Amino acid sequence: MGCAAALDDGSIAALPSVHAVVANAEPAEVLRAAGVEVRALHAAPRPAGTKSRALLKIQDGCDEHCTFCAxxxxxxxxxxxxxxxxxEEARALAEHHAEIVLTGVHIGTYGREARTPSLGELLESLIAAVPSVRFRLxxxxxxxxxxxxxxLLIEAPRHLAAHLHAPLQSGSNRVLKRMGRHWYTAxxxxxxxEWLAERLPILGLGADVIAGFPGETDEDHSASIALLRALPFTYLHVFPFSVRPDAAAARLPGQLPPVVIRDRARELRELGQAxxxxxRAHRRGQTADGVVSGxxxxxxxVMTEDYLSVYLDTDQWxxxxxFEVTVN
Ligand code: SF4
Structure with missing residues (x-):
């Protein structure tokens, strides 16, 4: 299942050990492919345990064409x-989970294709219908x-976690253009x-960044470093550029030597770790809204609203x- 399965032209399905190819990760389709009878899947009872976070897939697909993405x-x-x-699904999940994470391929475009409620309006409805859980984007x-x-992020912290994972990919407008990321600039x-951070004293803020995109110069890389330093990120996900044969970036001129990609990725990772x-040091000793995650x-x-993991001895639970937890 997943993206490779969705792109399968029959060669994966033809492998002798493959029973079925499922083009996405819908739990019901996966179970059907495995020969399991599927009834009201989302209402299925959940065994007791220490995972209190659930996923709610709100959309699939994407209308954009980033050149690195298939x-x-x-x-x-x-x-x-x-x-x-x-x-309905959120209500069922709330019976067994304290946090529901809204997932999808490009959730910011929720509702856009049908001029139905936006992501913000969807969240207002979910919070009104299921006020007992904490939602997270x-x-x-x-x-x-x-x-x-x-x-909602500013005024309803009990209902929507103060956490944004906002893909940046590059801090250089020239590179963003080559990536096909036309809807924003650095x-x-x-x-x-900055507008959000000024209003949210507690904010988990993460970003995806690609190191060594084709044609990225030293100046472009420095622009990324400068922007990442300037903003209050609390973690970074760094991806060294790698060629995906189905993505347009594989055919762009200016492919960089692996050593350059590796060195830039290392610098970005070190910045993310710092x-x-x-x-973490700033938050240590402060209280947080914790949900058991495993x-x-x-x-x-325990996962805090601002996406910090806090570890406790089980006899403290x-x-x-x-529950309220102190960041350690
Ligand atoms: S990376 Fe670009 S094309 Fe890929 S899912 Fe995100 S917005 Fe869509």
Whole structure:
């Protein structure tokens, strides 16, 4: 399943050990392919445990054509799920989960294809219908955080986690253009993030960044470093550029030597680690809204609203899925 399956021309399906190829990750389709009878999947009882976070897929596909991405080919155009279906599924998930993460391929475009409610309006409906859980956005473009969404982030911290993962990819407008990222510039990204950060004293802020995109010069890389330094990121996801045969960037001139890509990625990662350590030190000793997210090496892992993991001894836990925690 996943993008490779969606792009399969029959060669994966023809492999002797392959039972079925599922073009996306819909749980019901995966179960059907495995021969499992599927009834009301989202209402299925969930065994007790320490995972209190659930995923709610609100849309699939993307209408953009970033030159490094094969998703549009694999997943097709933007398709948003109806609000009523999502409310019903969120209600069922809330019976067993304290946090619901809204996921999709390009969630900032939710509703755009059908002129139905926007992502912010969807969240207003979800919060009104399921006020007991904390919602979280998986990844959303900075310039697609509209005023409704911003208002919820600022005014409803119990209902919408103060966390944005806003893909940047590059801090150079020249590179953004080559990437096909036409809907923002380094300046518009910076302006939106600064506006939000000024109003959100606690904010988990992450970004995806690509190191060594074809044609990226030393100046372009320096522009990325400067922008990343200037904004209050609390972590970074750094991707050294690698060729995907189905993506247009594979055919762009100016492919960089692997050593340059590796060195730039290392510099970006070091910056991300320094920023994460700085934010953690700032938060240490402060209280946070924690939701149990699992176990790590015998300890309880708790996720804060601003996307920090806090680890507790299990004997410190009274069994509640959501509670106030001190960042350690
Ligand atoms: S990177 Fe994101 S916005 Fe760009 S085409 Fe892929 S899914 Fe769409």
């Amino acid at each position: 998703t549009t080919l694999a997943r097709g155009a933007n398709r948003s799920r109806p609000v009523d279906d999502l409310i 998986s990844s959303v473009e900075a310039t697609e955080v509209d005023d409704t969404l911003a208002g 300046e518009s990204y910076q302006a939106r993030i 920023k994460a350590a700085e934010y 176990r790590q090496q015998g300890r309880l892992e 009274d069994g509640r899925p959501r």
